[in-house]
Amino acid sequence: MIQFSKRVISVESLRVLMTSSSNTCDTHGPADQRNCLGFAVNEVISAI
Numbered sequence: 001m002i003q004f005s006k007r008v009i010s011v012e013s014l015r016v017l018m019t020s021s022s023n024t025c026d027t028h029g030p031a032d033q034r035n036c037l038g039f040a041v042n043e044v045i046s047a048i
Contacts, residue, residue, distance in 0.1 A: 014044075014046055016044065021038035021039055022038035023037075024036065024038050
């Protein structure tokens, strides 16, 4: 868990900026370029 603030902050949207790719292919191989970009998000939970 990542805590961004000690107080509650009201927001309308949340942006996740991923800047470092692993440049590795997934198990489906390099046939589809999107499989080799190296970015993945498993789960994002935001409480309202």
